[in-house]
Amino acid sequence: MKLDRRRFLGSSVSVAATVGMTAEWAWPKHSVSYRRPRSAVAVLNADEYSEKIEALLLDGLRLFRLKVLGRSVLLKPNLVEDLPVPVNTSATLVGAAARSFLRLGAARVVIGEGPGHQRDTELVVQAAGLKPHLSERQIEFVDLNRDELRKVKLKANYSGLGELWLPRSVLDADFIVSMPKVKTHHWAGVTLSLKNMFGIVPGMKYGWPKNLLHWSGIHESILDICATVPIHFVIADGITAMEGNGPLQGSARQLGKIVLADDPVAADATCARLMGFNPLRVRHLSEGCHFLGNLREDRIRMLAEGLGAPTRPFSVLPEFRYLFAAKS
C-alpha cells in the first residue's frame, strides 16, 4: 500500500490518540481515590457573623456524626491579606469551628494557614481578627509558611511536580477541615475548599506568592495537593462572599450561607451552584470528581436546608463567563 502524506498524517494522529488513551489507562494520573458512593452536604442560612453562629455550626456539625473524638483537628481557613474587603474566612466562624470541634471531643484543634499574598503572617492574623480566638481555650495557630517540612511524593501527577515539601502540622493532623471563603478567582475561576489547600504549601520553600504552583498549572497543582493531603471536612464561609475580580480585588457579595460537607468536591460543587456556576466548568472540579469526591447532584445528600431559591449569579471577569454554561 502506498503511504501518501495524508494517510501518514492520519495514521500518526490515530496512533497518538491511541497511545494517549492507553497511557491514561496504563498510567493513571492519580494513585488514590477518596470518592464514596454518596456524600453529605448541609447548607446553613446565616445572615451575619454573630455569636449565634457557634450554636448553628455545632448543630450542623452534629448532623454529620463526625469521628473526631480524641483526634487532632487542623482547621485550614483562607487568610490572605489585610484588605478592607472580605477576603479572609471570618474569624468568628473559625473561632466557632475551633470551639465546636473541642466540644465534639477533639483532643486538639490547630488553626493553620500559610498566606500566599502576605509574608507577614502576624499581620494577616491580626487583620483577620483571629487573635482573640487564639487566646481562648488555648487554640493554637501554626504558620504553615514556616512550619517544619517533610518531602512528600505527590499522589497524583497532573502538575508534573512529583513531590512537594509540606508542613509537619498538616501531615500529622488526624482530621483536616478546609474552611474557604467563597470567592471568585481571577486565575482559577473560583476559590473554594480545594483551592484553599494552596495555603498548606510553605512559602519558606516556594515563596510568596507560591508562584511555582502557578507555573505548574493552578488546576493541576490543586489536584495533586488534594490527592496527597485529603480534606476530611469542609466549612465554607459564604455569609459574605466575593464576586467579580476575586480573590483580592472583587466586591463583597451577601450570600448568607455556610456550607458544610464531608467531601470537598461536593462542597465546592454546591458552592459553585450557589454562585450560579456550572461546577463542571471548573477544571479542577470536573477532573477532581473522578477521584477526590462527588460532583453530581444525585450523589450528594442534602442534610439541611439545601440550595434554596436561585439567586442572582455571581459576577465574573469576562474571561470566566464560560462558568455560566448549562447546568450540570
Added chain:
Amino acid sequence: MSTSPTVHLADAENRDIFDLLESCEKLLTAREVARILSISEKNRLQLRVPQSDTALQDRGERSVPGSGPCQLVKATCLARPQPAGRRAKNSRAAHVVKFARITMAPGLWSDRISSLAETLRSRQMKSGGWAYFDSVQESLEATCLAELALAPERHANSSEAILFLLKSQLSDGGWPAFLGDSEGSWTTALALCTLNSTGDFTAAREKAFRWLYAERGREGHWFWRWKFKTSDRNVRFDPDKYGWPWVTGSASWVIPTAFSIIAIEQFTVCNRSEESEKRIHLGVEMLLDRECVDGGWNLGNSLVYGVPLRPHVEATAIALLALQDEQRIEMVQKSLSWLRQNAASVDSVSSLAWCILTLFVYQESVEPLKNRLATIMGDGREVRNNATLATALLALKCGEMIHPFVVLR
C-alpha cells in the same frame, strides 16, 4: 551630661580622620565604638582620645555616666580610594567609616535589647542555626537574621552560626531555604549579606555571588519574555526588567530581588565589575517597574487585570533598602513617603521592624517607632518566630551597630 567634644576615629595606616561625636552627649570607649561598628581592632581602626580631656579617659565598656545604649543617629560609610598594591577584597580595612552625631538617646527600647538577645540566643540549636519556630529544622532566613543581630556581641567570624552557614552552603554556591533541602533559594542573598558583615570567607562569598549572578526570574528567559509581551497581559510589567525569584523556576519578586541587590552591592563594593553593575542595574530597574501606582511595593505586581494592588509594608521597606544607593528620584521619594506614613500604624513586629531598619537608613527619625516596637514585643517570649525576633532586635539596635543591610559607598 558631658560637654560636646570632638573625637576622631582614624585608620592608623592611612591617617583618614573623621568627625565623630560632634555634639555628643555620651562618651564612648574605643572598644565600644568598635563594637558599635562591628569593626575589630584587627582591622586597624582606632579611636584617638584626646588625653587632655579627662572626661574621655573612660576605659570600661558602658562605664560612662548615664546608662543605656546610645543611638547612632547618622552613619555613612564611604569607600576609600584603593590604596596602591592592596587587594580590594580586604573590604573592612579598605573602607572609610564616617559618622557623626552620636547622641545619648535611651528609650524604652534600650532596656529590651539584652533580654531579647538572651531569648534569641537561648533558641539557637546545637548545629549553630536557628529554626523559625520550635522545631528541629534550621531555617537559613532565621539563622542569618539571628546571626546578624547577635554578631556584634561576640567574635562573629568564629561563631557557630557562621560555621553552620559555611557548612550548609550547597556545592553550586547557593543556600537552601532550610536545612535538608538541596536546592538553592533566595536565602543565598541573606547568607551573603551575613558573610559580608564578617569581611571574611571570600571563597564562600565568591561562590554565592556567582550563584546569585546566574540566578534570574523565569521571565529572564526569552521565551517567557515573549509570552508575557504577546499573550499574557493580565499582569502589567515589563518582562525585559527581571530580578530574582524565591526559588529557581519561578518569576522575579520584589523581596528576593531587593536582598540580592543589597548582597551583590555589598560584596562588590570595592571591585564592582561591569557584569555586577549590569545585574544590579537590571534588578533596580525591575523594582522600579513593579512599584505600586501610589508608591510602595506589593509582592511583585502593581496592576492585575487593570486594578492597582496595594503596597505591603515589609516589601516596601525591603525594596527601599535595596534602592538606598540610587538617586532619590520621585518614585523612591513617593514610596519612602508611603512607608513613613504607614509605619505609624503598623502593629505587627516584623513589618514594624523592617520599617525601622529602612527609615533609619534614609535618616528618618525612628525613635518613636523603636519605642512602639519595644512596647509591642514585651520581653520577646511571645514572639515565637525567631526570624521576626531577630529582625526586631536588629531594628532596636539601629544606631548601635553597623546596619547589616547598609550598602557601603
